[in-house]
Amino acid sequence: MKQDIILAGVGGQGIISIAYVIASAALEEGLEVKQAEVHGMSQRGGAVQSHLRLSQAHIWSDLIPRGEADLVLSVEPLEALRYLDYLRPDGMIIASRAPFVNIQDYPDVETLLNRIRKIPRHLIIDSEKLAKEAGSSRTQNMVMLGAAAGRLIVREENLTRFIKVLFERHGETIVASNLKAFALGQAVAAAADFVPASGAREGKGGG
Amino acid sequence: MKPEILLGDEAVALGAIQAGLSAGYSYPGTPASEIMEYLIKAATKTKAFVASWSVNEKVAYEEALGVSFAGKRALVSMKHVGLNVAADPFMNSALTNAHGGLVVVPADDPGMHSSQNEQDSRFYADFANIPCFEPSNHQEAYEMTRQAFDVSEKFGVPVMIRLVTRLSHSRSTVRPREPRGQNELKHGASQDWTLLPVNARRRFRAVLDNQAAMVRLSEESEFNSLRLNDKDRSLGVIASGIAFNYVQENLRDLENPPSVLKVCTYPLPGKLIRGLVEHVDNVLVVEEGYPLIERSLRGLFGIAGKTVKGKLSGDIPLTGELSPETVRPALGLKPLESLDLGGFKLAARPPQLCVGCPHADTFQALNKALKEYHQGNVFSDIGCYTLGAYPPYQAVQTCVCMGASVSMAKGGAEAGIHPSIAVIGDSTFGHSGLTPLLEAAAADTNMTVFILDNGTVAMTGGQPSYASGERLLRMIEGLGVVKEHIRVIEPLPKNLDKNAQVIKEEIDHHGLSVIVAVRECLEEAKKRRRGG
Numbered sequence: 003m004k005q006d007i008i009l010a011g012v013g014g015q016g017i018i019s020i021a022y023v024i025a026s027a028a029l030e031e032g033l034e035v036k037q038a039e040v041h042g043m044s045q046r047g048g049a050v051q052s053h054l055r056l057s058q059a060h061i062w063s064d065l066i067p068r069g070e071a072d073l074v075l076s077v078e079p080l081e082a083l084r085y086l087d088y089l090r091p092d093g094m095i096i097a098s099r100a101p102f103v104n105i106q107d108y109p110d111v112e113t114l115l116n117r118i119r120k121i122p123r124h125l126i127i128d129s130e131k132l133a134k135e136a137g138s139s140r141t142q143n144m145v146m147l148g149a150a151a152g153r154l155i156v157r158e159e160n161l162t163r164f165i166k167v168l169f170e171r172h173g174e175t176i177v178a179s180n181l182k183a184f185a186l187g188q189a190v191a192a193a194a195d196f197v198p199a200s201g202a203r204e205g206k207g208g209g
Numbered sequence: 210m211k212p213e214i215l216l217g218d219e220a221v222a223l224g225a226i227q228a229g230l231s232a233g234y235s236y237p238g239t240p241a242s243e244i245m246e247y248l249i250k251a252a253t254k255t256k257a258f259v260a261s262w263s264v265n266e267k268v269a270y271e272e273a274l275g276v277s278f279a280g281k282r283a284l285v286s287m288k289h290v291g292l293n294v295a296a297d298p299f300m301n302s303a304l305t306n307a308h309g310g311l312v313v314v315p316a317d318d319p320g321m322h323s324s325q326n327e328q329d330s331r332f333y334a335d336f337a338n339i340p341c342f343e344p345s346n347h348q349e350a351y352e353m354t355r356q357a358f359d360v361s362e363k364f365g366v367p368v369m370i371r372l373v374t375r376l377s378h379s380r381s382t383v384r385p386r387e388p389r390g391q392n393e394l395k396h397g398a399s400q401d402w403t404l405l406p407v408n409a410r411r412r413f414r415a416v417l418d419n420q421a422a423m424v425r426l427s428e429e430s431e432f433n434s435l436r437l438n439d440k441d442r443s444l445g446v447i448a449s450g451i452a453f454n455y456v457q458e459n460l461r462d463l464e465n466p467p468s469v470l471k472v473c474t475y476p477l478p479g480k481l482i483r484g485l486v487e488h489v490d491n492v493l494v495v496e497e498g499y500p501l502i503e504r505s506l507r508g509l510f511g512i513a514g515k516t517v518k519g520k521l522s523g524d525i526p527l528t529g530e531l532s533p534e535t536v537r538p539a540l541g542l543k544p545l546e547s548l549d550l551g552g553f554k555l556a557a558r559p560p561q562l563c564v565g566c567p568h569a570d571t572f573q574a575l576n577k578a579l580k581e582y583h584q585g586n587v588f589s590d591i592g593c594y595t596l597g598a599y600p601p602y603q604a605v606q607t608c609v610c611m612g613a614s615v616s617m618a619k620g621g622a623e624a625g626i627h628p629s630i631a632v633i634g635d636s637t638f639g640h641s642g643l644t645p646l647l648e649a650a651a652a653d654t655n656m657t658v659f660i661l662d663n664g665t666v667a668m669t670g671g672q673p674s675y676a677s678g679e680r681l682l683r684m685i686e687g688l689g690v691v692k693e694h695i696r697v698i699e700p701l702p703k704n705l706d707k708n709a710q711v712i713k714e715e716i717d718h719h720g721l722s723v724i725v726a727v728r729e730c731l732e733e734a735k736k737r738r739r740g741g
């Protein structure tokens with residue numbers, strides 16, 4: 003049993019928090035974990051990614067080989083496409099539809115979403131709307147984690163447990179809104195399913 | 210003890226603490242910063258040892274050397290180019306008979322994720338004739354650091370742990386062992402530590418005489434391993450450090466795996482290398498960084514009757530960071546099948562200044578003032594403000610090394626550039642800007658120096674700055690800059706015209722001016738509001 007995940011987004015969007023929660027859950031379940039992340043210059047509003055590898059067997063490389071990722075999970079639609087060549091042909095992509103526009107040549111969002119829709123197994127989530135519903139637009143990363151939860155090889159109760167650990171020091175309100183964000187993402191993803199190729203559908207909260 | 214998920218940097222820090230560390234020093238720099246962050250957190254909690262940010266890497270190294278002189282264990286960490294700054298104490302400390310273990314940890318940045326070059330620190334270890342460990346994973350980073358202190362105390366030399374970004378900033382499981390205590394205070398012997406020629410010659414001889422023993426240690430190290438394939442002798446791979454993982458990752462796709470030698474210690478384990486080379490027809494060397502092993506193997510004339518492949522032969526890319534896929538062709542493997550964009554163009558998203566960053570306002574005022582001059586140049590330095598090179602500002606034309614803005618502006622001015630402007634942050638100024646400013650003040654060079662005082666080392670995550678606030682102003686005056694030409698501005702949108710006016714006045718002043726732009730980094734302000 004193994005799973006290779008590329009987490010994508012823009013510096014400051016909380017990719018490392020997603021990675022922390024999944025990696026901690028995996029360790030709890032006795033899996034091996036490697037997680038390569040980006041610090042330093044790119045964190046200033048640049049494209050960032052994290053390679054997260056979970057496995058029962060020994061993991062050699064900290065980087066996922068191109069063509070081996072099972073999942074690209076992105077908090078941003080442009081960034082979702084940046085790592086497509088890491089995805090195996092039957093891999094899936096779960097992307098937010100909320101653009102983070104901080105460059106002058108940011109493409110037309112519909113064009114981006116249409117490109118994502120061409121990937122046989124995709125799910126597009128309106129993380130912005132769901133995060134607001136959860137009480138804070140800063141919880142988009144947890145919406146996306148929730149949307150991916152059912153497809154991860156770690157148990158959902160371990161994910162929520164480490165969401166609590168992660169946000170504990172920020173107080174109860176913040177823990178609650180992040181848990182709610184996670185649950186909303188989960189619900190939307192559960193209502194959708196990955197039918198390969200022609201039948202690909204999107205979540206209700208998405209589209 | 211319980212396993213923990215740690216960054217490679219943190220695994221080194223934990224290894225050092227549990228090896229009986231008495232003090233750690235560093236200057237912030239990606240990808241090494243998290244070593245000291247971890248040490249500081251632990252030291253704050255236990256109060257058992259010293260951990261502190263230094264004003265620059267040279268100072269950090271010398272502080273660590275003082276601890277070693279006192280018989281106690283010290284660690285000094287920095288990004289790879291930081292070792293250039295500390296090269297003077299580093300090279301000389303190889304001769305000082307360290308008797309408290311001294312471990313130096315440079316973190317290299319192959320691929321230049323956050324750096325201006327991709328120099329390979331293993332060459333420094335070779336240059337100084339000291340042992341070097343190159344971990345391939347987190348557990349090794351932990352174990353090697355513990356062992357490095359013993360090796361240092363055994364041979365009386367500093368020992369290097371060479372990290373690379375991909376290990377520094379990757380998290381994985383570490384299983385710690387029982388910690389041990391610190392050394393007692395024990396003063397160094399002056400004949401070992403006073404590098405007058407008479408002592409230095411003797412000490413150099415002693416270090417050279419130890420080389421054979423260091424090689425033996427390397428040959429017996431549990432971190433190296435040789436696996437020979439007796440059925441197929443066509444290919445043998447030598448893989449070092451993290452590159453070993455990229456080879457291993459691909460082996461399952463090979464029906465007939467090559468013989469593999471894993472090398473993670475230096476000086477090179479000659480016996481093991483001979484064992485592999487004699488067994489096979491062709492040798493492939495895979496190493497992260499410059500081709501150190503490959504060059505030693507080839508020498509000038511190569512190995513008679515065998516081919517040596519690697520970076521120099523073009524089988525492995527000579528620049529950039531390795532990955533599982535970059536080593537596949539050299540192993541005779543095709544790329545894995547994957548999805549791709551099929552011609553769909555993606556806009557790049559380079560890093561940029563935070564929205565509302567004080568530097569943005571400084572650059573706007575500077576650009577506005579400079580419109581009236583034609584031949585000027587802005588020499589920049591290392592920090593968030595280097596991002597002023599990108600649109601929409603395009604306000605700076607150089608970035609070379611810490612402190613170079615001030616010295617280059619002086620050289621530029623002396624070559625006839627006007628206005629000749631330096632832009633440097635408060636922490637970088639404290640690191641390496643004081644000495645060139647002292648010189649410019651003495652010569653009253655016709656140049657303008659901007660010191661951007663945001664009160665922190667922002668790019669690396671907000672470490673404390675020594676040259677900030679009132680102290681910074683007193684320092685500038687103390688260096689001999691004329692008081693009327695030390696101007697303070699507050700970089701805010703509403704002050705744009707006023708600030709541009711101040712800049713013009715100082716450019717028109719024939720002589721040295723220093724403009725201090727004071728406004729707190731937004732990230733720091735945020736942190737402060739959150740109460741931590």
Ligand code: SF4
Nearest residue numbers: 563566593667730731
């Ligand atoms: S971290 Fe601070 S100094 Fe750096 S870009 Fe952001 S606001 Fe500016």
